[in-house]
Amino acid sequence: MQPNLEPIILSRTGTMIAHKSLKIIVTFTLALALLPFNAFAKADPQAEESKEFNPTDMIMHHIGDSHGWHFFGEGDSSFTLPLPVILFTDHGMVTFMSSEFHHDTEGQYVVEKDGMRFVNYHEDIYKLDAGAESVAFDEEHNVLNASKPWDFSITKNVAAMLLTVILMLIFFFGLAGHHKKNKNAPAGFNNILETLVLFVRDEIARPQIGEKEYMKFMPFLLTVFFFIWITNLLGLLPGAANVTGNIAVTVSLGLFTLALILINGNKDFWQHTLWMPGIPTFVKPILAVVEVLGLIIKPVALMIRLFANITAGHIIILSLIGLIFILESAGVAGISVPFALFITILELLVAFLQAFIFTMLSALFIGMAVAEHEHH
């Protein structure tokens, strides 16, 4: 017993020291935070009463898509990058810049184009019926006096997506250029990129898909990995778009995986999905239903996982910052800013992790579809 005591005592003292310093930090932060909190709480709240802060609207506005890229400011004085609005109506295609709405998202400002009138109501664009001045809704939020045209606008998310595309083209054309010029291993940033490319190849594609088939899927896996990762990271910048936290984006990415599974699934895969061998015949149709459901659920899980993880991270950060305005005290910043910073750093990890998981599971599902089964 005697010799075993020493490490326990040592580790105890270690944790005690850690606890002590943590306690000091927490006490210090709380003291910092609560001192001004008391002072501000007594201040007159009537001054700000006219403009009530709605955290849900603020968060939804930040994580949702929009027709212009808003950076800072309010109303007409805000700094917003105008983006093209592309609409398909019954009378053909209509295009104009988002700045024509004059930062209005309440359906008040009417834009007239080609004899049609459009309003932007919470970033949904409606075509007003003849005679209507502003969009109106019934109790169930069904639109009464307008119709919704097909909206193929270059929204903030599309613009952010294109930014990722530009970055990826610069990065990987650079790396490819290096390889065209010389045979040596690249140095510096190109070396990092190559390491990541090799990571996708050796840790994701090769083990999941197998030596024989993996090269065929490398373009998809590499593109999806870097696209998600870079977009995730860009999404963490202030004022950036929440691209990978948008369900439409993840649906599209998930559909790519599903398409690859369906196109590349071999005979064995389809046999095991639709008519599982080696079981009683009456079970086969039941299992087929389960398998087909599983086939669809796999990419759906991919879509939801990426969307939910990224959106959740953004919501947490925005909520923490929103606390300052909900409690109407700058002192809350003493707590919520460090916490938001902590979550942001965590999000840096999540950005990589989600890109990795999406790519990994895509590779796994593809690998299952192309695997050569041993014949029983």
Next chain:
Amino acid sequence: MDLITPEVGLIFWQTIVFLVLMLILAKFAWKPILGAVRTREESINEALASAEDARKEMQNLKADNEKLLQQARAERDEILKEARQLKEKMISEAEGEAQKKADTIVAKAKESIEMEKRAAMADIKNQVATLSIEIAEKVIGKELSTEEKQHQMIDKMLNDATLN
């Protein structure tokens, strides 16, 4: 809720953008990058294999060298041993011969000394005899001047002679 309703426009753009990006990168980036990496890996593997071969060759050579060296060493030892033996033999032979020669010289010397001695003795004897005769003549001339003295002499000599 807006959050979980996918917008068709965004799905469309995402699909188009992603597809185009994938095709462009596949052709102009992934293919050359992966190709170059594979070529490099192959060349590294080849280099490693050839290094391993060279190492083995080297080891063989080293072993051969070692063997040769050992052989050479053994040969040298053999030669040295032979030489030593030869030397010893020669020395011992020379010693034997020298001994023999010395012996003969000594023997000869002894012989000649003996001879000289004998010759000297003979000479001395002769001289003594001559002297004796001379002395004897003189003595006899004096002593044997009378008959009596002559007899006395003879008797005495006869006595001496028997004593000898």
